[in-house]
Amino acid sequence: MNHRILELYSGIGGMHCAWKHSCLPGSVVAAVDINTVANEVYRHNFPETNLMTRNIQSIKPEELKKLNMNRLPKDFDEPFALSEIIEDSVPDKHLVPDKLLKRANIFDVCYKDSRRSCCFTKAYTHYVEGTGSVFTDASPDTVDKCYKQANTHEVGSTEFVVALKEVRLRFFTPKEVSLLMAFPKDYDFPKNISTKQCYRLLGNSVNVKVISELLKILVT
């Protein structure tokens, strides 16, 4: 069956990527989202899709019938090492700022050899608790020593922060987050979308690999 899909609440197209990734027959022929920034990113990546900037509540059943849609409602690859997706020469603007380093004891730190990270939410880089992992080029041993040194001072004090600076903890870039969420390598954000907007949109999106596996179960 050649599926014709209507992607509701399409955001930046995580479900669209997942559909493509699933290699199931058919395509996303129309998408609807109310957010103009998300839609700009969507259009940049999927210019062929009929994308409607609308409140879905305004869509009448007759319109859906005309689009002639199907409704959309195993084997996982080995997890890859983060070294495969880490960018070279990431600018210092991605370093964790001092005001957030004060809370470094609750960071989830990832390394080049890590094969996991926390889930990234739309508050990533603004709040530290449960919003996503941070990265360092330093080794786990070095980071461990640094944390031990920092924790000889009062947590959150200037000395605590200074001790941690040595390992240059940084946020994952939007590109890296998109790759961690299994978006394709050529998935791209338009240049005028700010870094903050990218994080917010990604935090609202889905893991492409997970959804594509779920789609295969749902559709086959």
Ligand SMILES: C[S@@+](CC[C@H](N)C(=O)[O-])C[C@H]1O[C@@H](n2cnc3c(N)ncnc32)[C@H](O)[C@@H]1O
């Ligand atoms: C959790 S996000 C879904 C993200 C999407 N799966 C992706 O990969 O980016 C929910 C989306 O629904 C959109 N939305 C919320 N209420 C809406 C409405 N009434 N009509 C159209 N879009 C709406 C938001 O703008 C947001 O982009």
